[in-house]
Amino acid sequence: MTELFPVPAEFAKQALIDEKTYQEWYARSVNDPDGFWGEHGKRLDWIKPYTKVKEVSYTGDVSINWFADGTLNVAANCLDRHLAKRGDQTAIIWEGDDPNDSKHVTYRELHEQVCRLSNVMTDLGVKKGDRVTIYLPMIVEAAVAMLACARVGAIHSIVFGGFSPDALAGRIQDCDSSLVITADEGLRGGRKVPLKANVDKALETCWSVKNVLVVKRTGGNIHMVTGRDHWYEELTAKAGATHTAVEMNAEDPLFILYTSGSTGKPKGVLHTTGGYLCYASMTHQYVFDYHEGDVYWCTADVGWVTGHSYIVYGPLANGAITLMFEGIPTYPDASRFWQVVDKHKVNIFYTAPTAIRSLMREGEEMVKKTSRSSLRLLGSVGEPINPEAWLWYHRVVGDNRCPIVDTWWQTETGGILITPLPGATALKPGSATRPFFGVKPVMVDAEGKVLEGAVEGNLCLAEPGWPGQMRTIFGDHKRFGETYFSTYPGYYFTGDGARRDEDGYYWITGRVDDVINVSGHRMGTAEVESALVAHPKVAEAAVVGYPHEIKGQGIYAYVTLIQGEEPTEELRKELVAWVRKEIGPIASPDLIQWSPGLPKTRSGKIMRRILRKIAENEFGALGDTSTLADPTVVEDLIENRMNRG
Numbered sequence: 001m002t003e004l005f006p007v008p009a010e011f012a013k014q015a016l017i018d019e020k021t022y023q024e025w026y027a028r029s030v031n032d033p034d035g036f037w038g039e040h041g042k043r044l045d046w047i048k049p050y051t052k053v054k055e056v057s058y059t060g061d062v063s064i065n066w067f068a069d070g071t072l073n074v075a076a077n078c079l080d081r082h083l084a085k086r087g088d089q090t091a092i093i094w095e096g097d098d099p100n101d102s103k104h105v106t107y108r109e110l111h112e113q114v115c116r117l118s119n120v121m122t123d124l125g126v127k128k129g130d131r132v133t134i135y136l137p138m139i140v141e142a143a144v145a146m147l148a149c150a151r152v153g154a155i156h157s158i159v160f161g162g163f164s165p166d167a168l169a170g171r172i173q174d175c176d177s178s179l180v181i182t183a184d185e186g187l188r189g190g191r192k193v194p195l196k197a198n199v200d201k202a203l204e205t206c207w208s209v210k211n212v213l214v215v216k217r218t219g220g221n222i223h224m225v226t227g228r229d230h231w232y233e234e235l236t237a238k239a240g241a242t243h244t245a246v247e248m249n250a251e252d253p254l255f256i257l258y259t260s261g262s263t264g265k266p267k268g269v270l271h272t273t274g275g276y277l278c279y280a281s282m283t284h285q286y287v288f289d290y291h292e293g294d295v296y297w298c299t300a301d302v303g304w305v306t307g308h309s310y311i312v313y314g315p316l317a318n319g320a321i322t323l324m325f326e327g328i329p330t331y332p333d334a335s336r337f338w339q340v341v342d343k344h345k346v347n348i349f350y351t352a353p354t355a356i357r358s359l360m361r362e363g364e365e366m367v368k369k370t371s372r373s374s375l376r377l378l379g380s381v382g383e384p385i386n387p388e389a390w391l392w393y394h395r396v397v398g399d400n401r402c403p404i405v406d407t408w409w410q411t412e413t414g415g416i417l418i419t420p421l422p423g424a425t426a427l428k429p430g431s432a433t434r435p436f437f438g439v440k441p442v443m444v445d446a447e448g449k450v451l452e453g454a455v456e457g458n459l460c461l462a463e464p465g466w467p468g469q470m471r472t473i474f475g476d477h478k479r480f481g482e483t484y485f486s487t488y489p490g491y492y493f494t495g496d497g498a499r500r501d502e503d504g505y506y507w508i509t510g511r512v513d514d515v516i517n518v519s520g521h522r523m524g525t526a527e528v529e530s531a532l533v534a535h536p537k538v539a540e541a542a543v544v545g546y547p548h549e550i551k552g553q554g555i556y557a558y559v560t561l562i563q564g565e566e567p568t569e570e571l572r573k574e575l576v577a578w579v580r581k582e583i584g585p586i587a588s589p590d591l592i593q594w595s596p597g598l599p600k601t602r603s604g605k606i607m608r609r610i611l612r613k614i615a616e617n618e619f620g621a622l623g624d625t626s627t628l629a630d631p632t633v634v635e636d637l638i639e640n641r642m643n644r645g
């Protein structure tokens with residue numbers, strides 16, 4: 001029996017949404033989407049109000065439009081409209097990598113910084129619809145850069161600072177960015193990240209980039225290319241401090257964010273203006289039960305969608321105080337998160353299961369020696385949270401007092417879709433519980449048959465949907481339809497498996513496609529494979545995920561070397577370093593098994609199911625292997641398996 005955690009009475013007293021409201025709003029959101037969203041769209045400031053609300057079709061040539069005839073500006077919604085009421089209130093609390101380094105930035109200050117950068121960008125020739133790549137550490141300028149793009153109508157594409165020059169180049173080329181905004185170096189856990197040097201390397205193969213803006217973060221020694229590279233501080237100091245936000249259509253693009261899929265190169269997920277901001281701000285308010293003046297901290301990086309929606313856009317649209325952390329959970333020591341909570345009196349704390357699991361290992365004392373008495377609500381995101389980690393988070397971090405919102409969503413969905421509402425939902429450790437407003441989960445079997453009641457299956461989403469959904473893959477609308485709407489026609493297919501229990505609660509079981517989730521970061525097995533086979537000594541490679549105690553999933557690579565190459569320990573290290581260079585540290589294989597052969601069908605298809613089982617150390621249940629071209633290959637793989645835990 002799963003333990004049930006009812007809404008604490010103390011929490012219920014002040015909660016924005018109770019059970020009755022959840023039921024009423026949810027019913028209306030799916031039965032009368034135009035009425036429901038027509039009302040909630042008004043949470044934003046529109047330049048020209050919309051008269052249309054939902055225009056969505058999941059069939060045929062998939063098209064998704066919300067508030068399509070309205071106009072607005074995202075930066076004006078996140079900044080200008082707050083100035084009268086809370087101009088001098090903190091917008092961003094920035095906590096540096098070094099515990100002695102922090103600052104508060106008010107809404108007025110943030111507004112001025114964004115206006116200055118908007119003027120700089122305009123002077124550099126950036127116009128509405130142009131693409132701007134942001135490759136920055138977790139510094140205030142990252143939020144400023146996003147908002148300045150939104151202000152001038154440029155489409156930003158943030159590339160996580162941990163990605164390699166090659167990965168950065170691919171993302172710049174795919175969307176033809178004309179401007180890159182970066183820093184001299186990043187700083188994480190006391191170590192420097194050579195951001196500008198990486199940009200220089202990437203730009204050797206990118207012809208679209210005309211200008212590079214460089215923020216001075218560490219003062220490290222870097223090379224500036226005359227005519228192309230400019231110091232951010234110099235240009236913004238000279239620029240005007242006011243700027244009129246550009247009027248954008250609700251369906252004009254706001255940003256592209258590249259994410260991994262089961263095949264091919266990373267996809268440029270495209271989000272637009274009105275629906276995205278409405279949904280990000282609404283989920284931020286209700287899922288986190290955000291009240292005026294609360295200090296809210298999401299530990300993600302702005303390089304991921306969580307940072308977009310729940311560090312910058314959602315909180316700032318709500319006039320919230322959002323904390324931005326440059327460092328890592330274990331620097332200077334494993335108490336850092338809780339020290340920051342005490343230092344800034346954080347009320348709402350949102351992190352990933354992988355962080356919880358790694359801190360669990362360091363012992364309770366590291367948590368207990370801090371107060372954490374300001375905390376009211378905890379959140380989890382990025383991967384399934386195992387009940388053991390959930391219970392530890394609840395008991396040790398939250399002192400049995402704070403509800404936990406386990407929020408399931410994706411880069412594609414723009415905002416949280418399945419989640420508890422902390423004043424309404426009784427919690428079950430490990431379950432993301434119930435759908436947010438507008439979200440209609442559907443469980444289907446492998447043939448696409450809709451399953452009713454308590455079942456396990458593939459998780460799809462039916463219309464009416466929610467306004468924060470992605471609109472297309474940048475430059476490839478055909479791939480958009482094929483990837484998400486063709487597996488189960490009429491439904492958006494999430495790529496996740498799930499179980500629905502007798503109370504209608506959802507339990508996400510993980511990806512059912514060739515995507516793996518390593519420490520909450522999404523990786524396509526195909527991407528790691530193509531990096532491996534690009535090495536001159538590798539003939540063939542197959543990559544699968546396997547359960548990893550801290551990371552959730554680890555990367556397991558089967559590698560076949562070309563004839564005559566010796567499988568040495570040295571080569572193993574070389575291949576790990578190679579993948580880090582090709583993609584980035586997050587893609588490093590945890591285990592590499594030398595495989596003279598891979599299990600293939602007679603038609604040459606690699607049987608990944610078998611490779612997955614062996615990687616999971618579950619080779620007793622390999623299932624049918626009779627269609628293999630050479631069944632002896634499997635015996636060798638089992639014999640020499642790398643995971644015996």
Ligand code: WT7
Binds near residue numbers: 306382520
């Ligand atoms: C995949 C999406 C959503 C922002 C961070 C990741 C997994 C995400 C949960 C959760 C179980 C989760 C899913 C999903 N996932 N949150 N609460 N419980 N699984 O975004 O990189 O687009 O990855 O992360 O498998 O499909 P992303």
